Amino acid sequence: MSINNGEFIFIKSVKDGIPNRDPLQDSDARRLFPEEDGRISLSDVSIKRDVRDYVISAEPNGGQDKRNYIFVQEKVNEKGKLLGRGSLAESIAKEVGKDKEAKTNMKSVLIDHCFDVRTFGIVYSVKPKFNLTGPVQFGWAHSLHPVDSQYVQGTVVMPSSDIKNDGDEGKTQGTIWTSYIVPFALFIMPGVINAKIAEQTKMSKEDQELLFKALWQGTQHRQARGRGQQQPLMLVHVEYNDPFFRIGYLEDLVSLNPGKEAWRSSGERPSSIKDVSINVEAMLEKIEMYKDKIANVRIWVHPSLKVEGKIDQYKQPLW
Template structure:
């Protein structure tokens, strides 16, 4: 498989949420997930993967296995239906970009597929404590026959949350499981992270904006720095819960830049993109990301 990825890579992705629900918990009134001990907002890897899958399917026209599809009569298609759409496991892997990226576990009668995807993400966490807000409203339409007035609506949102995700692209998982994941697949995934986040436009999700995306591609096999999300800080002068905008603080990349330069000989390429409303600081001074990464092999992504 000549086109299979050959290099380990790490991914750091930051986006923020303004007056929206980044990831509701269905067993807790769909409230945003918050660590009760720390007040930190948590977003599951499944939520990020859903963003990527939807973008690749609906905006790029790619075949995606884990996605909602319906029959002609409006009923949801089952996992069995989806497997029959493609035929063999090999066909599913070859045709479906999300299976090549994230793997899949399916078991329907005599067909089983258990793949650990080469791309995995930790849970995303906010870089500050968040404030949960309860919003109540009304609708103009009655809820049923015999009722003359509209009903009440309610939802939980976060006024602001700056969320950091860390991920890894494991070339060994692709090679050892015969998953033909290509560099083009990974590039499309990065585009899905950035543009897919911009395209979260439902009632509960509008208010998402990507702020920083970095992919560190390594020269050496079986090597990564690790925990890149812990090497950045959002510094500000107000209380955490008072933050309402990315410009209420600055992104301190001092530790991140230092560790990247310490590992310069092991790094093949750093791909990056950032939103122009982000202010970076390094060693106590404001800087551009390009200036901070000077001396490293960098490539700006164009989305």
């Protein structure tokens, strides 16, 4: 079945880590706003990586129907060498038994068998070259409050190499490490789904549902020490019956209590989800205002999140 035009917002929290570091700032948190604003940000690349890694684990070898391979990933050959775009595409075509078709129409093969190609699009730079704009587009995720990152240091007890000579004292010592971490941050990320573009990439209802499940469970699934503890808290999906309409900027209709100005003026920062609540009343008012253009509204919310606004009629069971 074809999907409807839609948009969504995704809220998650991070404790004791930085989910998206800025290599231009010594791997500190990304800051798109002025320093006095205090908010930090996450790129769409980080969010898409969560989704892709989840699908790779949840749908091994493309899943039962071989439709959910992931094209954009790190994969090595039998010699341990990273595969390029052409080799990755050829390996998928071979696994689904479409080697011959791929030689003349790789675009069709990847659309039919790669979840991330249908949802996020693709730039295929191997001849014959082609590209597809993805029907799903994420915005940057920004913290809902000012955040102070902390510079921390520690040591690794294990020496860097074996001791070869009695006088080689330097090798006996562990390694000192340094890193930035964020004690706590609450992020909101917007996204849109374009129904007309979905027709071109053949994104289906099943793809859409897998996307939302991957957003939620993928946030918890992908592990790395620097990511800290991450928790999905709220996902809102608004579907429209008009393929050319959307409310837009749903993230601006959601607010944090206490608000960012309260944290900025006090100099304090939230340290836990218990310190805040999410107000969605303005968003619900907009949904009511445009209800004639809306086909469906769904909200997934973690039980630990305090929500201001009557969302019971839209609440969905968690995965």
